[in-house]
Amino acid sequence: MTHPKTLITLAIALGSLLVAPAYAQTAAAPSANPAAAPAGLYQALGEKPGITRLMDDFVNRLAQDPRIGGHFKEVKPSALKESLTDQICQLSGGPCQYEGADMKSAHADMDINKGHFNALVEVLQTAMDAQGIPFAQQNRLLALLAPMHRDVITVR
Template sequence: MTHSKNLAALALALAGLMAQPALAQPSAAKTTPAAPAGLYQALGEKPGITRLVDDFVNRLVTDPRIGSHFKSIKPAALKESLTDQFCQLSGGPCKYEGADMKSAHADMDINKGHFNALVEVLQSAMDAQGIPFTQQNRLLALLAPMHRDVITVR
């Protein structure tokens, strides 16, 4: 599948990831689908998720389109929070204890363009980590319901 087809599929699957400080949420847990069987293992368990998030955040903070949204964020704290969130969402043993998405993004002025840029950065990180497209979509499907709370500029 081509990169542009991947982006289109990601955009559809990810009609709502996040943009910063952390993704997960106690409130979104009610609407987030259960983790597909084996997703945590397919992502490489905690070490694989840690590598993915490390790559993702490193790309995010330097991306010219959205890096400015992260200038006041400590990358290490963001990485820890996202690792726990991705781990929990994928069916791993981690416990995300960060802010809910609505609170975390309330004052960030995030529009659809910012959101789409973030999706592209996440896709690049997943590609670089060798995560198969099917597994990417499985993770993105878990993140997608969060878009309603992340995009704050309609």
């Protein structure tokens, strides 16, 4: 039997192949295409209050993760939480406006490899599990985030 986390990893890989390359390569914020949001995802994530709780949990876990916590030691947690909340809110079809940097610019000097990216995804999955987000909704969100790996991973 296939482990559910393996299915999520597979969904991320497949999602990155299925999303139009032009969308993934734009210099604009990754959420610039509101039509890409799956219907009902924003509501399934608990709207802004649910997304805020998820990002609070996620950022706290990131800072404590021995694999990737070092990447966040110079980051103000409250600012990261707010930025991620707006980004996920907008990506999922909510009314928020993400005004942060595009993913390529934001991660250009961070020396992020595939292992770091995968660790971050695992931490996000753990946070979503802890927040009671159903598996299907987790996959819908991860499919939206998957194409960002092209711009986030800076060490090949």
